[in-house]
Amino acid sequence: xxxxxxxxxxxxxxxxxxxxxxxxxxMNVVGEAGNGVEALSLVQRHQPDVALMDIRMPLLDGIEATxxxxxxxxxxxxxxxxxxxLDQYAYDGLRAGASGFLIKDALPEELLAGIRAVAGGDAVxxxxxxxxxxxxxxxxxPTVPGGPAxxxxxxxxxxEREREILTVIGQGWSxxxxxxxxxxxxxxxxxxxxxxxxxxxxxxxxxxxxxxxDTHLVTPx
Amino acid sequence: xxxxxxxxxxxxxxxxxxxxxxxxxxMNVVGEAGNGVEALSLVQRHQPDVALMDIRMPLLDGIEATxxxxxxxxxxxxxxxxxxxLDQYAYDGLRAGASGFLIKDALPEELLAGIRAVAGGDAVxxxxxxxxxxxxxxxxxPTVPGGPAxxxxxxxxxxEREREILTVIGQGWSxxxxxxxxxxxxxxxxxxxxxxxxxxxxxxxxxxxxxxxDTHLVTPx
DNA sequence: GTGCGCGTAGTACCGGGGTACGACGTCACG
DNA sequence: CGTGACGTCGTACCCCGGTACTACGCGCAC
Numbered sequence: 001x002x003x004x005x006x007x008x009x010x011x012x013x014x015x016x017x018x019x020x021x022x023x024x025x026x027m028n029v030v031g032e033a034g035n036g037v038e039a040l041s042l043v044q045r046h047q048p049d050v051a052l053m054d055i056r057m058p059l060l061d062g063i064e065a066t067x068x069x070x071x072x073x074x075x076x077x078x079x080x081x082x083x084x085x086l087d088q089y090a091y092d093g094l095r096a097g098a099s100g101f102l103i104k105d106a107l108p109e110e111l112l113a114g115i116r117a118v119a120g121g122d123a124v125x126x127x128x129x130x131x132x133x134x135x136x137x138x139x140x141x142p143t144v145p146g147g148p149a150x151x152x153x154x155x156x157x158x159x160e161r162e163r164e165i166l167t168v169i170g171q172g173w174s175x176x177x178x179x180x181x182x183x184x185x186x187x188x189x190x191x192x193x194x195x196x197x198x199x200x201x202x203x204x205x206x207x208x209x210x211x212x213x214d215t216h217l218v219t220p221x
Numbered sequence: 222x223x224x225x226x227x228x229x230x231x232x233x234x235x236x237x238x239x240x241x242x243x244x245x246x247x248m249n250v251v252g253e254a255g256n257g258v259e260a261l262s263l264v265q266r267h268q269p270d271v272a273l274m275d276i277r278m279p280l281l282d283g284i285e286a287t288x289x290x291x292x293x294x295x296x297x298x299x300x301x302x303x304x305x306x307l308d309q310y311a312y313d314g315l316r317a318g319a320s321g322f323l324i325k326d327a328l329p330e331e332l333l334a335g336i337r338a339v340a341g342g343d344a345v346x347x348x349x350x351x352x353x354x355x356x357x358x359x360x361x362x363p364t365v366p367g368g369p370a371x372x373x374x375x376x377x378x379x380x381e382r383e384r385e386i387l388t389v390i391g392q393g394w395s396x397x398x399x400x401x402x403x404x405x406x407x408x409x410x411x412x413x414x415x416x417x418x419x420x421x422x423x424x425x426x427x428x429x430x431x432x433x434x435d436t437h438l439v440t441p442x
Numbered sequence: 443g444t445g446c447g448c449g450t451a452g453t454a455c456c457g458g459g460g461t462a463c464g465a466c467g468t469c470a471c472g
Numbered sequence: 473c474g475t476g477a478c479g480t481c482g483t484a485c486c487c488c489g490g491t492a493c494t495a496c497g498c499g500c501a502c
Contacts, residue, residue, distance in 0.1 A: 090262070109330075110334075113331075159477085159478065159479085160478095161478080161479065169427070170431070171431070172423075172424070172427050172428035172431050174424070174425070174458075174459090175458075175459070175460095176458080181347075184479095184480075184481090185480075185481050185482080186481095187480085187481050187482055187483085188480050188481060188482095189478075190459075190460070190461090191479085191480080191481080192479085192480095193459080193460075194459095194460065194461065194462090197460080202271055202393075203393070203395070203460095204393075204395070204460075204488085204489095205427055205459075206390070206393050206426055206427055206458075207393040207462090209427055209430055209431065210392070210393050210430065213434050213441045214441045214442045216441070220434045220435045220437070221439070358502080380447085380448065380449085381448095382448075382449065395488075395489085396447095396488075396489065396490095397488085404449075404454080405450075405451090406451055407451095408450085408451050408452055408453085409449075409450050409451055409452095411489075411490070411491090412449085412451075413449085413450095414448075414490075415489095415490065415491065415492090424490095425458090425459095425490075426489075426490090427487075429479080
């Protein structure tokens with residue numbers, strides 16, 4: 001049984017959610033909040049599995065309420081459900097620790113599926129947003145050893161490990177940082193760096209980074 | 222009507238997909254491919270709305286096939302549907318330009334919803350992956366409190382001359398080279414560099430170069 | 443005129459980056 | 473079984489990059 005708290009300042013909206021949820025035999029609405037403060041205290045008291053959170057609410061908006069819920073270490077997962085498909089809202093909400101972000105024009109089944117996913121520890125985002133999120137994410141892809149094959153021969157001559165090192169150099173890491181975070185001796189890092197520079201024909205790490213960008217080994221944010 | 226191409230090396234799997242899709246009156250299977258090469262040519266010929274793409278295929282795997290489809294500028298959106306929930310696959314697939322990534326243990330309705338979303342220009346990822354995707358994504362945000370604005374602000378605070386210097390640093394020039402080619406004393410160059418680093422919050426010129434790329438002050442060759 | 447931003451320049455100093463060696467264990471391959 | 477590629481680590485050394493501080497001339501705004 002999934003317990004759900006509904007936080008929305010519009011009574012009719014809450015009613016709609018409640019009707020939908022109570023039509024499901026695996027869901028139970030344990031409370032309704034009309035503002036952020038109320039939402040906070042009800043989460044505290046009932047510890048629901050999921051909190052359906054509107055953004056625009058009196059006293060305390062949904063983003064800030066989410067932030068405090070997460071900060072308090074509550075077991076409750078927050079699923080933000082709002083009217084407006086604004087990226088900024090979604091970013092803020094997700095950064096605040098929300099497990100999901102859906103738009104109110106979603107189909108009932110989508111909403112239910114979203115709640116179940118969030119309750120199960122997964123995350124959901126509105127399809128319309130997924131695309132943009134993905135684009136942004138792909139740009140930020142961290143070290144993916146063995147990533148896509150690069151075209152440039154200079155990069156191709158590098159070993160797997162060397163490409164990995166070059167990638168983090170491209171993140172702006174110093175030798176010391178690389179050593180720490182990759183659990184290596186600094187001397188080892190230096191060895192790798194020297195070999196990378198030799199193979200790529202770079203004079204220093206700056207030129208190597210430029211090459212990494214040019215060959216799309218690393219991508220601009 | 223959404224036209225779909227099925228690319229999978231297992232005939233039974235293709236059969237299952239076909240049955241599911243043909244039970245929908247808004248979907249039409251326009252072809253089946255048993256390997257990557259075949260998938261490529263069928264996409265070329267039929268220009269389907271969506272290509273359901275398996276990863277493990279003979280001759281050409283699904284990732285590489287996806288990459289070539291995208292590169293060729295085809296209108297077809299690729300939805301990768303694979304057996305294994307490996308992050309690496311997903312990363313590679315998404316980087317290759319896929320519009321979505323689903324696991325074969327998804328419910329039929331989920332798969333259908335995924336196809337419709339992708340056909341409509343949205344993106345989808347498997348719920349189990351969404352969580353990790355989001356975590357990784359959000360993790361990259363905190364340094365950018367006000368969104369992209371701050372990036373530009375760091376650059377914007379530079380004077381004309383400083384931007385000029387940063388640009389050539391982004392070409393890989395050393396301080397000595399900058400001094401020579403811009404007819405400056407090296408000490409002057411150093412002064413500029415120090416100010417640039419301070420203003421941009423970079424620790425060394427490598428990080429400054431990265432910023433320059435990220436803000437498109439300099440562009441990859 | 444007084445102040446200020448900017449570009450220029452110098453000196454002194456230090457630390458990290460890069461080089462040049464040498465060394466060792468592992469693993470794949472002929 | 474050798475042999476070579478690879479990843480790892482160490483030491484010693486040099487020099488460029490970056491910092492701190494000071495200084496001067498120019499143009500412009502108040």
